[in-house]
Amino acid sequence: MDHSIRILTEEMLRACVPLDRQAISLVGNAFSALSGGAVVMPPVLSMNLPEVHGEVDIKTAYIPGFNEFAIKVSPGFFDNPALGLPSLNGLMVVLSARTGIVEAVLLDNGYLTNVRTAAAGGVAADCLAPKVVQTAGVIGTGVQARLQMKAAHLVRSFERVIVWGRDRGKAEQCARDLQQDLGIPAEVSDSAADLVARCQLVVTTTPATEPVLQANWLHPGLHITAMGSDQSGKNELDPDILARADLYVCDNQRQCETLGELRTAQAAGYLVGSSLPELGAIVRGAVSGRVSEEAVTVCDLTGTGAQDTAIAAHALAQAAKADQGFSVPARIG
Amino acid sequence: MDHSIRILTEEMLRACVPLDRQAISLVGNAFSALSGGAVVMPPVLSMNLPEVHGEVDIKTAYIPGFNEFAIKVSPGFFDNPALGLPSLNGLMVVLSARTGIVEAVLLDNGYLTNVRTAAAGGVAADCLAPKVVQTAGVIGTGVQARLQMKAAHLVRSFERVIVWGRDRGKAEQCARDLQQDLGIPAEVSDSAADLVARCQLVVTTTPATEPVLQANWLHPGLHITAMGSDQSGKNELDPDILARADLYVCDNQRQCETLGELRTAQAAGYLVGSSLPELGAIVRGAVSGRVSEEAVTVCDLTGTGAQDTAIAAHALAQAAKADQGFSVPARIG
Numbered sequence: 065m066d067h068s069i070r071i072l073t074e075e076m077l078r079a080c081v082p083l084d085r086q087a088i089s090l091v092g093n094a095f096s097a098l099s100g101g102a103v104v105m106p107p108v109l110s111m112n113l114p115e116v117h118g119e120v121d122i123k124t125a126y127i128p129g130f131n132e133f134a135i136k137v138s139p140g141f142f143d144n145p146a147l148g149l150p151s152l153n154g155l156m157v158v159l160s161a162r163t164g165i166v167e168a169v170l171l172d173n174g175y176l177t178n179v180r181t182a183a184a185g186g187v188a189a190d191c192l193a194p195k196v197v198q199t200a201g202v203i204g205t206g207v208q209a210r211l212q213m214k215a216a217h218l219v220r221s222f223e224r225v226i227v228w229g230r231d232r233g234k235a236e237q238c239a240r241d242l243q244q245d246l247g248i249p250a251e252v253s254d255s256a257a258d259l260v261a262r263c264q265l266v267v268t269t270t271p272a273t274e275p276v277l278q279a280n281w282l283h284p285g286l287h288i289t290a291m292g293s294d295q296s297g298k299n300e301l302d303p304d305i306l307a308r309a310d311l312y313v314c315d316n317q318r319q320c321e322t323l324g325e326l327r328t329a330q331a332a333g334y335l336v337g338s339s340l341p342e343l344g345a346i347v348r349g350a351v352s353g354r355v356s357e358e359a360v361t362v363c364d365l366t367g368t369g370a371q372d373t374a375i376a377a378h379a380l381a382q383a384a385k386a387d388q389g390f391s392v393p394a395r396i397g
Numbered sequence: 398m399d400h401s402i403r404i405l406t407e408e409m410l411r412a413c414v415p416l417d418r419q420a421i422s423l424v425g426n427a428f429s430a431l432s433g434g435a436v437v438m439p440p441v442l443s444m445n446l447p448e449v450h451g452e453v454d455i456k457t458a459y460i461p462g463f464n465e466f467a468i469k470v471s472p473g474f475f476d477n478p479a480l481g482l483p484s485l486n487g488l489m490v491v492l493s494a495r496t497g498i499v500e501a502v503l504l505d506n507g508y509l510t511n512v513r514t515a516a517a518g519g520v521a522a523d524c525l526a527p528k529v530v531q532t533a534g535v536i537g538t539g540v541q542a543r544l545q546m547k548a549a550h551l552v553r554s555f556e557r558v559i560v561w562g563r564d565r566g567k568a569e570q571c572a573r574d575l576q577q578d579l580g581i582p583a584e585v586s587d588s589a590a591d592l593v594a595r596c597q598l599v600v601t602t603t604p605a606t607e608p609v610l611q612a613n614w615l616h617p618g619l620h621i622t623a624m625g626s627d628q629s630g631k632n633e634l635d636p637d638i639l640a641r642a643d644l645y646v647c648d649n650q651r652q653c654e655t656l657g658e659l660r661t662a663q664a665a666g667y668l669v670g671s672s673l674p675e676l677g678a679i680v681r682g683a684v685s686g687r688v689s690e691e692a693v694t695v696c697d698l699t700g701t702g703a704q705d706t707a708i709a710a711h712a713l714a715q716a717a718k719a720d721q722g723f724s725v726p727a728r729i730g
Contacts (some may be wrong), residue, residue: 135453139492149398164477166504171727
């Protein structure tokens with residue numbers, strides 16, 4: 065049987081799949097399906113390669129009703145910058161959900177992961193941040209610092225953004241980029257504590273292994289999204305934050321228990337042995353999100369295969385519509 | 398940085414990567430590295446999709462000294478034949494072992510898996526079969542029945558081949574194909590017991606979940622390779638065979654304990670709690686293989702990510718030499 069496989073490069077995918085409300089909406093729907101229990105999502109396959117200072121993570125998920133599912137390969141090779149190469153790259157393979165036949169290869173170098181990760185932050189802000197956010201803050205100065213603030217701004221039209229990072233120069237560059245991108249004033253804070261004090265919405269985007277945000281900084285009407293921890297050694301939030309918050313929400317409880325902020329909180333004896341609310345349950349209205357403007361809420365994002373399948377299916381549809389991609393003839397059978 | 402990714406179709410890979418002595422040799426070297434402990438090989442990621450009668454397995458392994466490593470995606474969707482499509486297909490992604498950057502995508506629809514699986518049978522026959530094999534037999538009538546006999550014939554120049562399968566018509570077709578391919582007489586046996594009685598080398602290639610080969614059929618000077626079981630529900634050999642054999646060898650003990658013949662044997666109380674010889678240890682001379690022409694030997698093959706990395710690296714080198722493949726421009730960074 066004649067068959068063709070669509071190959072899309074990062075450049076094509078950047079043109080087809082912007083970080084926009086549609087991306088936030090479809091990632092929200094993926095969370096909804098995931099927390100509804102219909103999604104098949106095996107544990108992440110992680111291969112650690114100390115010999116070359118590298119690691120590879122493979123994620124996948126099948127979402128009923130989707131025509132495709134994605135398998136995402138995310139390598140991280142941390143000696144790459146010395147070679148002039150980025151540490152993170154990778155691709156997604158898209159398979160038919162009916163036949164398993166390869167439909168497309170998305171050579172995104174991690175771009176789609178960046179979009180679906182930021183979109184998850186947008187979903188969290190939409191479900192959990194106070195209705196009125198005047199000032200949003202981001203801890204960290206990398207790609208996700210920029211994208212998380214962009215996603216949050218799509219759902220809460222805050223008037224000011226504050227950046228804090230260990231490297232003041234990088235924080236200043238991040239603030240300049242955000243000011244230009246969002247068209248609002250952006251500034252650098254002298255400390256993470258000062259940033260939190262002045263914000264109603266804070267996103268942590270660091271690879272920290274020790275808390276960068278302390279429980280005694282909490283104040284009424286604060287929402288925190290911690291998206292940096294996606295491995296068992298990482299930790300951004302003081303465990304007491306999870307204990308003291310009025311509402312703690314995870315993207316996927318099984319993953320957060322091993323890879324997220326929930327891991328250190330449970331190690332400290334908090335939130336143990338209970339079924340915790342997942343973001344998707346709030347999206348579909350099965351669980352309440354923020355119940356008052358004064359509440360303190362926390363969302364723990366580790367990144368799920370369901371998001372990958374959702375963004376990959378969207379990317380493929382957008383590319384088909386725009387007639388983008390290389391077509392490789394691949395006879396089957 | 399400018400970068401290009403090589404995309405190879407099944408047709409190109411069939412032309413570049415025949416099942417030959419070189420394939421057997423390189424798979425033998427992969428086993429050698431695997432049993433030497435230097436290979437990083439995470440457990441198989443398995444996703445079961447009962448809703449669509451499908452499954453997906455993902456295997457990978459890093460072999461020190463190789464420039465690349467492969468990630469193999471193997472979907473099996475068992476309603477496909479009704480659609481005129483094969484049940485099994487899939488692809489391999491080849492990454493640089495130094496930077497993690499995607500080098501190639503091998504759209505092999507399972508062809509390379511067929512080659513590396515048959516090559517493993519060739520390694521097993523070479524290490525374990527009697528020096529003189531006059532008659533070889535195969536139980537099963539599918540693609541691997543043909544390829545296993547072809548691989549075995551590359552290492553033992555037997556004069557006759559016997560086929561047995563539940564479907565006599567398929568067994569006859571398989572025998573005709575083997576007679577033509579190997580250029581030796583091929584016949585169909587009336588029973589598996591009769592086949593075993595007349596052979597010095599037997600390969601089982603079935604998806605059986607109950608034994609197709611019984612312990613009371615064993616005779617001096619017999620080698621059996623069981624390559625059908627690669628999942629926890631499968632079983633081709635009577636567990637007593639593993640207990641009675643003079644030598645039992647596995648491709649990878651951890652995998653065979655959950656996916657291979659070793660699983661049912663250990664459930665019956667045999668070979669429990671000990672470190673068992675792996676095929677690679679015999680390849681590199683760390684462990685003895687067959688010690689006499691009269692011995693009964695058994696090899697249990699479940700299929701390893703190390704084989705995938707070895708065959709993928711070989712395929713990429715052959716394709717580069719032949720200047721085969723589509724080149725996709727994929728700027729990095």
